[in-house]
Amino acid sequence: MTSIRTILIVGGCALSLTACDFLIARDRDEPAPVETEEPEIAPAEEATLVPDQPDGPVMVASTATIDWDAARTDLAATPSEQRETSFQVESGGTAPPVPVLLPTGIVVPQGAESGIRFQPMSDGYFAAYPGIDYDIVVNGTNEVIGVDTTNAQDDTPVLTYTPTMSGAQVSFSRYGADYLVEFECKSIKGGEADCITEQEALDVTNKLVIAGTR
Template identity: 55%
Template sequence: MTRPLLVCALLASPFLLGACDRVFQRPADVPEAPVETPAETEAETGPDLPVRPETVTAGSSIDWEAARRDLAARPLEEREASFSIQSGGDAPPVPVFLPSAPVSVQGGETAIRFQPTSDGYYAFFPGDAYDIIVNGTNVVFLAPGETPQPRAETYTFAPTTTGASVTFSRYGADYLVEFECKVFTAGQPNCITEDEALAFARDLALSGTR
């Protein structure tokens, strides 16, 4: 910078001094264009999500003839000793499975709640160590264009945050048996084993049909 400054100092003309000012004048700051990051782009346009086909619901086909045949095969004294519901046209839209014997609660009392629904039924059985909920439904979830397929009559156990559950299918309907524990160990439900839950579900008795 020393030589240019000396040159301007030696030039006496005001016009030449103005030229020196222009030579050493700093250019105006030009704002830089913001750099668009991938995160900002995604926030503005949204991430690309996979397109999944919407599921549809359908009513399954119930084998009422087989259900009526199996209900009639139960001994009369066994049916009278257990909890049963009204059969016929006013019965729920699925065959009803309930415990083969009343579930007792503390004090020896039995408090059972049974409620038919538009697609099946709901039943509640309180117990000392756990409460039992049984649901039956004729609704299946399908992909568009898919038709209901026969399901295997297998019993599937699964632990839950409140206890355990068992699912199975019979006569074309689906059933869910839930065990809600009243006993917890270290914050985890501890009231029924897998073998006990499966045995209870398998022992449910056909108690009503159309």
């Protein structure tokens, strides 16, 4: 009886060991679970606003360098009768900040002499002359746009003629300053201001003489 019980116990243990070996072997055959790492999400970068760049160079206003030596030389070489005006142009430190160029040989209507005006400005001057068919206004300024012009004397400045709604204008540079001569028609016929031709406007501008300087 005892032998039979012993055999049963031994057999049960053998079955238990076989089952344990099976489970261990099965666990060894199964691959270990793979741990997956979640990708790190980088924080969103703040958008940097880039200002729009201008298509062309930026034009900046500046004060011109005036060639006062050349202006004084020209003034000394100009006959006094050509510098006669109906108003006094200051000289020295109280003179306008640019050499004063004025027209000569123009015809002023009788009784209109009182309409001639000369006004110094902080950046230059303007002079107005009444005429028969048109009025003449001369402007000089030391304010330039862009690169400062050369201060060398230009004996033959380039004249630029431009027709306008009220007449015409001629612009040029001299002594480092910019000048503009405007011709304002007294009357406009048919919507066109044709009181002066291009050649006449250029002739008046070419006859400007220096009448004052520092």
